[in-house]
Amino acid sequence: MNNYDEFPNYPVVFACCDTVYFQKYAPAFVSSLNAIGKDVHIHIMDWEEHDVTLFKKMKDKVDIKFTLTLQPNKTKQRAEERRTYYACSRFIVLPTLLKSAGKVMVLDIDMLIMKDFDFPEKSIGYVPREPLKNTSGWEKRGTEVLASVTYFTKDSMDYVLKIREKILQGPFKWFLDQVVLTEVLKGVDSHHYDIDFSDWEFSDHTTIWTGKGPRKWENKKYVKQQKKFEEFFA
Numbered sequence: 456m457n458n459y460d461e462f463p464n465y466p467v468v469f470a471c472c473d474t475v476y477f478q479k480y481a482p483a484f485v486s487s488l489n490a491i492g493k494d495v496h497i498h499i500m501d502w503e504e505h506d507v508t509l510f511k512k513m514k515d516k517v518d519i520k521f522t523l524t525l526q527p528n529k530t531k532q533r534a535e536e537r538r539t540y541y542a543c544s545r546f547i548v549l550p551t552l553l554k555s556a557g558k559v560m561v562l563d564i565d566m567l568i569m570k571d572f573d574f575p576e577k578s579i580g581y582v583p584r585e586p587l588k589n590t591s592g593w594e595k596r597g598t599e600v601l602a603s604v605t606y607f608t609k610d611s612m613d614y615v616l617k618i619r620e621k622i623l624q625g626p627f628k629w630f631l632d633q634v635v636l637t638e639v640l641k642g643v644d645s646h647h648y649d650i651d652f653s654d655w656e657f658s659d660h661t662t663i664w665t666g667k668g669p670r671k672w673e674n675k676k677y678v679k680q681q682k683k684f685e686e687f688f689a
Contacts, residue, residue, distance in 0.1 A: 462551060463496050463522045466558035466574065470566075471498040471545035477506050480565040480666070483684035485513050485521060490684075491571040494520040496556070497564070498548050500541065502527065516688055524548070536627040542602070543622045543632040550615050553607055561605045565666035566653070567680055572662050575646035579614060580606030581636060582648045597630025599637045603665055604648050614639055 468488055472480070477499050488495045499506050502525040514521045526548075532540060545561050553559050558574055582601035590598060607615050621635040651660065655667035657676045670677055 461522070462524065462555040463494065463520065464555050464557075465494060465520070467494045467496045467520075467522075467552075467556050468560045468562055468568075469496050469498070469545065469549070469552060469556075470562050470564040471500070471541075471548060472564040473501045473541055474499060474503045474506050476564050477502075478509065480671075480681075481509065482513065482688050483567060483681040484562075484564050485517060486684040486687040487566075487568040489517040489519050489687070491568055492519060493568070493571075496522045496524070496552060496559075498524045498526065498544070498552075500526045500544055513688060532627070535629060539627040539629055539631050542629075543627070546615075546618050546622055546632060546635075549607065550612065550619055553609060553612060553615055558608045559606070561607075562663070563603045563665065565671055566603070567664040567666070567677070567684060568662070569664055569680075570662045572652070575606060577644065577646040578608040578610040579640065579643060580604070580646035580648060581640055582653070583641070593628075593630060593634060596637050597633040600633045600640070601653075602632045602636055604653050604663070605636070606646065614643065 470484060477497065481497060485495055485497075506525070507523075510521075510523045549559065549561065560574060560580075582604050584599060584601055586595045587598040618635055618639050621638065622631060625631065651662070653663040653665050654661045655665045655670055657664045657674060657680075664677060664680065666677060672678065
């Protein structure tokens with residue numbers, strides 16, 4: 456892992472993505488966090504020089520603290536393995552970041568933060584849910600948790616290390632991160648986020664809008680708000 460900046464030594468919101476998602480979604484994500492005064496750290500895989508250029512542009516404009524780490528990915532994975540690795544990479548990086556930051560909320564880069572929020576008092580937070588109907592085995596376990604919102608403090612480091620260890624054991628197929636979260640966190644005393652905190656229907660009362668699937672480019676309400684946040688950097 457090649458650090459562009461040092462990992463922050465203060466609580467942060469954290470997102471992990473590749474260069475494509477950084478270019479497309481980071482401006483609105485960072486702008487929305489700047490609007491509520493939440494510091495942010497982003498980790499980019501398969502990074503390119505224009506990512507550093509965009510980072511510097513945003514960092515100069517925001518009032519919050521904004522840090523970045525960079526990772527070249529030299530592995531030759533099959534398509535599904537690579538897609539899964541991208542989804543899981545946040546939890547591979549998380550122990551190192553958490554050791555420095557102390558408190559970390561992990562979000563998706565394509566989220567829009569619509570309202571201010573406080574970090575929970577408990578040392579772990581995540582989104583449990585009912586598994587999808589007519590599922591079994593791997594898919595059933597993988598839909599008992601949403602990985603889009605998680606929260607950890609240093610006090611939960613043993614769980615964070617266990618999550619990373621299990622992810623690295625694979626297999627790298629879709630739902631791996633959610634299967635591991637289910638196995639490690641189910642039954643643990645934790646803060647449970649719900650649909651009022653994060654949803655993909657873009658309700659006016661929701662704290663965070665989640666750009667799930669094609670809604671990121673098909674839903675006019677999401678796209679309009681994304682562009683509004685991006686205008687901050689124009």
